[in-house]
Amino acid sequence: MAAASIIVAETPLVRYLLRRADDALILGHRLSEWCGKAPMMEEEMALANMGLDLIGQARALYTYAGEVEAAGRDEDAYAYLRDVRGYGNLLLVEQPNGDFAATMVRQLFYSAFIDPYWRALMASPDATLAAIAAKAEKESAYHVRHSAEWVIRLGDGTPESHRRAQDALDNLWAFTGEMFETDAGEQSLIADGLVPDPAALRAVWHESVAKVVAQAGLTLPQGGWMQKGGRSGQHSEHLGHLLSDLQYMQRAFPGATW
Amino acid sequence: MDAALHDAEALRSEIWRVAGAVTDPEIPVLSIADLGVLRAVDIVDGAIEVAITPTYSGCPAMNMIALEIELALAKAGLGPVRVKTVLSPAWTTEWMSEEGRAKLRAYGIAPPAKGGGRRALFGEEEVACPQCGSTDTAELAPFGSTSCKSLWQCKTCREPFDYFKCH
Numbered sequence: 001m002a003a004a005s006i007i008v009a010e011t012p013l014v015r016y017l018l019r020r021a022d023d024a025l026i027l028g029h030r031l032s033e034w035c036g037k038a039p040m041m042e043e044e045m046a047l048a049n050m051g052l053d054l055i056g057q058a059r060a061l062y063t064y065a066g067e068v069e070a071a072g073r074d075e076d077a078y079a080y081l082r083d084v085r086g087y088g089n090l091l092l093v094e095q096p097n098g099d100f101a102a103t104m105v106r107q108l109f110y111s112a113f114i115d116p117y118w119r120a121l122m123a124s125p126d127a128t129l130a131a132i133a134a135k136a137e138k139e140s141a142y143h144v145r146h147s148a149e150w151v152i153r154l155g156d157g158t159p160e161s162h163r164r165a166q167d168a169l170d171n172l173w174a175f176t177g178e179m180f181e182t183d184a185g186e187q188s189l190i191a192d193g194l195v196p197d198p199a200a201l202r203a204v205w206h207e208s209v210a211k212v213v214a215q216a217g218l219t220l221p222q223g224g225w226m227q228k229g230g231r232s233g234q235h236s237e238h239l240g241h242l243l244s245d246l247q248y249m250q251r252a253f254p255g256a257t258w
Numbered sequence: 259m260d261a262a263l264h265d266a267e268a269l270r271s272e273i274w275r276v277a278g279a280v281t282d283p284e285i286p287v288l289s290i291a292d293l294g295v296l297r298a299v300d301i302v303d304g305a306i307e308v309a310i311t312p313t314y315s316g317c318p319a320m321n322m323i324a325l326e327i328e329l330a331l332a333k334a335g336l337g338p339v340r341v342k343t344v345l346s347p348a349w350t351t352e353w354m355s356e357e358g359r360a361k362l363r364a365y366g367i368a369p370p371a372k373g374g375g376r377r378a379l380f381g382e383e384e385v386a387c388p389q390c391g392s393t394d395t396a397e398l399a400p401f402g403s404t405s406c407k408s409l410w411q412c413k414t415c416r417e418p419f420d421y422f423k424c425h
Contacts, residue, residue: 028316042409046401053405056316060345131346135315138348138425146400 003254006073006081012185014069015088016195018078019186019231021061022089025079026239027110028054029246030097039100046146050107053139060132067128080250084233084240091230092175094239098168101154101161105168107147112208113179113201115140120196129195148212155216166218177226179205266301269336273299276334277308280326283319284404287365290323294353297344306331306339311349313425314405351425363388368410368421385421387412397421 008014031051038044062075092110097103118140121133154165180199182190189195213220229235249256277299278291290296290310298309308327312320324341331339351370354362359369371383386393392414399409407420 042399042401045399045403049401049405052316052318053314054316056312056314060315127346131344131348134348135312135345139315142400142423 003081003251005083005086006077008069008073008078008082008086009071010185011068012188013194014065015185016189017061017065017068019088021058021065021078022087023093023110023114024054024061025058026087026089026242027093027106028052028058029242030093030095031103031107033097034103043100047103050143050146053136053143057132057136057139060135064128064132076250080247084235084243086233087235087239087243088231088233089239090175090178091227091236092172092178094230094236094242095172095175096238098171099164100150101164102168102172104147104150104154105165105172107143108151108209108212109172109176110179111140111143111147112212113176113198113205115144116201116204117196117198120201123196124194126194144208151212151218152216155213155218162217165216169213169218170221173221174225174227178228178230181228181231183231270299270301272334273301273306273308273331273336276330276336277327280323280330283322283326284406285362285365285367287361288358290327292355292358292361294349294355295323306337308339308341309344310341311344313349317405349425351422354422362422366419367407368419370422370424383424385410387415387417388419389417390415 008018010018028051031047031054034047034051035044038047058079059075062078065078066073066075090110092106095102095106115137118133118137122130122137124130124133151165154161156162180202182198186195190197210220274291274296278289278296280290280296282288282290282293282295293313295310295313296308297311298307300307300309308331310320310323310327320343324343327341328337328339331337352372354370362369366388368385368388371385384393385395385397387395387410390412392412394413395410396413397408398411398418402409402420406423406425408423409418410421411418
């Protein structure tokens with residue numbers, strides 16, 4: 001018998017925690033897909049390390065969501081038993097790995113946003129949120145540096161690596177706007193001073209990404225139409241496939257342990 | 259100090275000694291006391307509560323360490339015990355004891371620079387080779403065999419070595 005899906009009664013804080021945890025889990029899972037296929041041994045280690053950091057951050061956020069929801073759910077229930085429409089991650093992080101340039105550009109776009117975001121969240125009066133942010137911030141700093149170095153190396157490398165890096169920038173650009181979006185629930189948390197407003201970080205994000213892209217000799221796309229929907233559960237077709245892989249064991253063998 | 263309080267204090271330090279001697283499964287020369295992973299020992303309604311903190315959010319050694327603590331205390335006839343994970347304040351390499359740093363170096367891993375932190379990200383740190391002591395070293399890969407280490411090479415003796423990253 002397959003495990004039934006759960007539906008979470010989302011208060012603004014629970015919803016917020018799940019959204020942030022989903023970002024980290026899905027991107028961490030994407031990076032884990034590189035295991036055994038990375039272009040070289042050092043990158044194999046780096047991608048797995050960064051994926052592990054992200055999955056660790058997701059665990060802390062899901063665990064806290066479980067405490068706040070107080071319905072007896074743990075991190076595994078949220079990760080394994082919610083359907084695709086219940087996930088609220090950014091469309092950016094569910095995009096397929098593509099080639100190595102696409103993976104690194106996706107990582108730079110996300111890390112350059114989440115690094116200052118965690119730093120801002122460290123000032124939250126919610127002690128658990130501040131603690132999770134303080135831990136994650138040390139890790140995201142390494143992710144920014146690593147992905148930036150690679151984007152520069154690829155852009156400034158061969159004509160082929162340059163072309164691939166530019167394609168990645170152009171293809172993923174439309175998914176960056178969603179990082180700065182908030183819904184009414186999150187706005188109420190912002191108004192209460194509990195969490196930072198992501199829109200306030202747009203200039204900082206743009207400046208750090210633009211600096212890397214310029215150094216790489218690449219062109220940062222300007223403005224344009226932005227794709228969104230991930231935060232409200234409207235995902236690209238890719239997330240369902242990812243979840244079928246991520247959730248398979250717990251759905252097929254409910255409560256399986258080893 | 260009355261006798262009961264004295265006994266409780268003695269028990270707490272005994273628990274600290276036993277739990278603190280548990281070693282990191284990835285770096286077996288370091289105890290969790292050396293690392294600063296062991297944060298607190300409390301006795302709540304007769305039950306032992308041990309608090310540990312992860313070095314990295316996704317550190318896979320945490321479950322293993324919690325299990326080892328339970329085992330070590332059970333062997334010493336102490337228990338029942340509950341091991342809980344605390345996140346605040348966030349672990350930092352600044353907490354690593356001098357003894358821990360010396361043990362790391364002797365094991366062939368360069369200990370984290372004091373006061374490194376984010377400066378390490380901008381190439382401002384100087385890492386001495388744990389084999390020959392030369393500071394003419396270079397980073398080969400920022401992510402090493404575990405989350406907490408990066409891979410370096412000494413340009414003097416040519417030996418590659420692990421460096422415990424500043425955090």
